[in-house]
Amino acid sequence: MCALVSSDVINQRIFILRGHKVMLSPHLAELYGVEVRALIQAVKRNKGRFPADFMFQLTWKEMEFLKSQIVTSRSQIVILKKGKNIKYLPYAFTEQGVAMLSSILKSKRAVRVNIAIMRAFVKLREMLSTHKELAFQFRELERKVGKHDEDIQAIFRAIQRLMAEPEKPKIKIGFRP
Numbered sequence: 001m002c003a004l005v006s007s008d009v010i011n012q013r014i015f016i017l018r019g020h021k022v023m024l025s026p027h028l029a030e031l032y033g034v035e036v037r038a039l040i041q042a043v044k045r046n047k048g049r050f051p052a053d054f055m056f057q058l059t060w061k062e063m064e065f066l067k068s069q070i071v072t073s074r075s076q077i078v079i080l081k082k083g084k085n086i087k088y089l090p091y092a093f094t095e096q097g098v099a100m101l102s103s104i105l106k107s108k109r110a111v112r113v114n115i116a117i118m119r120a121f122v123k124l125r126e127m128l129s130t131h132k133e134l135a136f137q138f139r140e141l142e143r144k145v146g147k148h149d150e151d152i153q154a155i156f157r158a159i160q161r162l163m164a165e166p167e168k169p170k171i172k173i174g175f176r177p
Helices: 007-011 025-032 036-045 060-072 095-104 108-163
Strands: 014-017 020-024 055-057 091-094
Touching (some): 020 025, 020 095, 020 108, 025 036, 036 095
Antiparallel strands (some): 014 020
16 A cells, blocks of 8 residues: 555545445545645546546535534544535545546546555455355354254254153043943
């Protein structure tokens, strides 16, 4: 990983919004060492490279949600500092959008940071894949144990029947024709 940005710093700036893992324009601008407006300006000049599944602008509701999430996490960069109102909603870049940023930001720092970000996304994807595999194995184990529980219960019932004293036929008292 490049010494410029640690993977922990990048991982803390990856959020899940609208079902996508994204990074926000203020965070990306800071990592790339440019101003947010310069980053957005470069993106707008190359709008054809950023379809809706590569980049989208947050809604006020999403911004409020993120604000509450970021405030609770001390290791995050606070996008909205106390007492400041935001004028523009930030943009969210998916993994493909971040990759496309490397084609419009050509500084050496941007290239190195972009490599680090791509590695972080890959690592995150691998971790999620591992968790899915573990969840699948756990469900299989539960299913097998559940089946064994039924078998064990049947064995216990059979043992209890064998252990029970056989009923002796009752001898009828009285006159027999």
